[in-house]
Every structure is written in structure tokens, then in C-alpha cells.
Amino acid sequence: MCGIVGYLAKNRAKELSVGKTLLPMLEALACRGPDSAGVAMFGDLAPKQFVAQVKLGDDRDHSERSRQVSTLAQNFGAREFSQTDAYLRFIFREMEDLKPFLSSIESISPDVEVVSVGRRLEIVKQVGSPAHLEKAFNISKFRGKYGIGHTRLSTESVVDLSHSQPFWGHGYPDLAIVHNGHITNYHQLRRRYEQRGVRFYTENDSEIVATFLADKLHQRNSLEAALHSMISELDGSFSCLAATDKAFGFAKDPFSFKPLLFAETDHFVVVATEEVAIRAAIPGDYAAREAQAKEVRVWQT
Numbered sequence: 001m002c003g004i005v006g007y008l009a010k011n012r013a014k015e016l017s018v019g020k021t022l023l024p025m026l027e028a029l030a031c032r033g034p035d036s037a038g039v040a041m042f043g044d045l046a047p048k049q050f051v052a053q054v055k056l057g058d059d060r061d062h063s064e065r066s067r068q069v070s071t072l073a074q075n076f077g078a079r080e081f082s083q084t085d086a087y088l089r090f091i092f093r094e095m096e097d098l099k100p101f102l103s104s105i106e107s108i109s110p111d112v113e114v115v116s117v118g119r120r121l122e123i124v125k126q127v128g129s130p131a132h133l134e135k136a137f138n139i140s141k142f143r144g145k146y147g148i149g150h151t152r153l154s155t156e157s158v159v160d161l162s163h164s165q166p167f168w169g170h171g172y173p174d175l176a177i178v179h180n181g182h183i184t185n186y187h188q189l190r191r192r193y194e195q196r197g198v199r200f201y202t203e204n205d206s207e208i209v210a211t212f213l214a215d216k217l218h219q220r221n222s223l224e225a226a227l228h229s230m231i232s233e234l235d236g237s238f239s240c241l242a243a244t245d246k247a248f249g250f251a252k253d254p255f256s257f258k259p260l261l262f263a264e265t266d267h268f269v270v271v272a273t274e275e276v277a278i279r280a281a282i283p284g285d286y287a288a289r290e291a292q293a294k295e296v297r298v299w300q301t
Contacts, residue, residue, distance in 0.1 A: 002180040003274070003277065004271075006147070006250070022148075025149065026133075035127065036161075039125070039139050041144050041146075043142070043143060052092060055162065065112065072107075076093060148166060148242075178206075178240070179240045180258050212233070217244070239259065247301055269299055
């Protein structure tokens with residue numbers, strides 16, 4: 001099941017409404033994914049600095065973990081710390097190689113995880129309904145030009161924050177994905193990446209999508225080229241949305257088993273698993289159509 005949504009504003013007048021647009025779309029798809037909900041939203045570009053969202057762990061008392069993360073993060077110029085639920089958000093200096101930062105922060109404990117890093121990207125996700133996500137993080141107040149979201153029905157892996165979506169392309173700034181479907185060569189691909197030293201944080205096959213796209217982007221492929229590679233190299237049935245600091249797009253599997261609709265006007269692009277989600281967020285007279293097998297669409301942001 002699961003539900004995926006995406007929205008891109010094409011003009012400045014609509015640019016501030018990304019959170020307010022994504023929330024009703026997620027609520028309309030809550031029945032497809034009652035286990036968890038999450039969003040990856042892209043705000044204004046922050047020059048020469050990154051925004052981090054760090055999961056402090058699975059315990060309820062996060063005060064000590066927050067202190068530990070803050071202490072280590074200050075070695076990387078971190079400032080403007082704020083904690084919401086199990087997340088610690090802060091800004092730190094931009095760097096070409098994120099590995100020292102990630103190794104330092106995640107050395108605190110196996111359940112401490114850097115959920116996202118980017119010049120524009122922020123990921124928040126939570127067990128429970130979209131309403132629960134909104135209550136915790138006020139996502140409807142987020143200002144930005146575009147974003148993607150997910151409601152999850154767990155079919156194979158556990159229900160917790162880490163297994164929820166969106167997934168960050170760990171180590172690649174500003175890459176986020178949401179995915180509906182199954183990657184049937186997941187274990188083969190995972191072993192291949194693990195042999196190269198890539199760490200996996202979950203047993204969710206959707207994580208391999210983020211890893212795969214991050215790998216392609218590290219090789220200086222465009223997002224469009226990376227999504228085309230996904231269709232040819234990942235087996236299974238899937239619909240996927242991906243976004244970076246420069247582009248937003250989707251890919252549909254060769255069998256077209258998993259639904260995905262989109263609409264484009266002079267003012268916006270909107271994508272969702274079901275048309276009811278599109279209409280719930282953006283009423284009006286425009287056409288939505290089903291994405292076709294092997295279809296890839298990418299818009300520059």
C-alpha cells in the first residue's frame with residue numbers, strides 16, 4: 001500500500017505553501033499508510049551552511065543525548081539548536097565530505113541517526129498519522145517551494161521512526177526519496193553496497209532506493225539520469241519520488257503495478273498515489289493523468 005505525494009510551486013506567489021499543501025495530501029492517503037507519516041521539505045537556500053535533523057534515539061528521555069550531540073556538533077561549527085520530540089535540529093558549516101561529521105554524531109549510540117543534511121532539505125517523520133506529525137512538527141507552517149511526503153503501511157519491517165519515510169540519501173546533501181512498492185533485488189544490492197563500506201540503518205527495502213540514487217549522483221549523474229538507471233537496475237514494482245536542491249521528479253516501474261498520478265499547470269506540479277490526494281490539496285479545473293510504465297519526469301527547481 002503506502003501513499004506518496006509531492007508538490008512543486010512554479011511561481012513565488014505559491015512558494016510559501018509547501019507544508020500547507022502536503023499535509024492535506026497526506027491526510028487523504030492516511031488510510032493507505034496508518035503506521036507512520038513523514039515529509040521532506042525544501043526551504044530557502046542556506047549559503048555556506050547545512051541544516052541537520054538528528055534522531056536522538058529510541059528512549060523517551062532525550063536530554064542527555066541532546067547534550068552529547070550538541071557537544072560533538074559544535075566541533076563542526078554548529079549553532080541554533082532546537083529540540084522537537086526525538087529530533088535535534090541545528091545549523092553547521094558546509095563541508096565537502098560529510099563522513100567525519102556523520103561518524104562523530106552517530107558514534108554516540110547505534111540508535112542516534114542523522115536523518116537529513118542539506119542546504120535546503122529538512123526531513124521529519126513520525127510513527128502514527130499525518131495529524132500526529134502535524135501536532136509534533138507543525139509542518140503546515142513550513143515555508144518553501146517544494147517537498148515530498150509519505151504515509152506507510154509496514155509489510156515486511158518494523159514500525160519505528162528510522163523505518164519510516166522519507167529516506168535521506170545518506171551522505172549526499174539535499175537528496176530525499178519516498179517510495180511505494182517492493183525492490184526484489186534489494187538483498188543483492190545491499191550486499192554489494194555493504195562490501196563498499198556503506199552502512200544501512202533499516203531493513204526497509206526503500207532505503208536501497210536512496211542509497212542507489214545517492215551513489216549515482218555522487219558519480220555526477222543528473223537526477224533524471226539516476227531515475228532512468230533506477231528503472232533498469234532495480235527489480236520489482238514501484239513508484240518513486242525524489243528531490244534534490246536543484247530538481248524534483250518521479251520514476252515508474254516497467255510493469256506499472258504501483259499507481260502514480262500527476263498534474264502540471266503554469267503554477268504548480270503535484271504528484272500523488274491517488275487523485276483524491278491531489279484534489280484535497282489543490283481544488284480547481286486542471287487535468288491529472290496516470291504516469292506510464294517506465295516513465296520518468298523531472299522538473300528543475
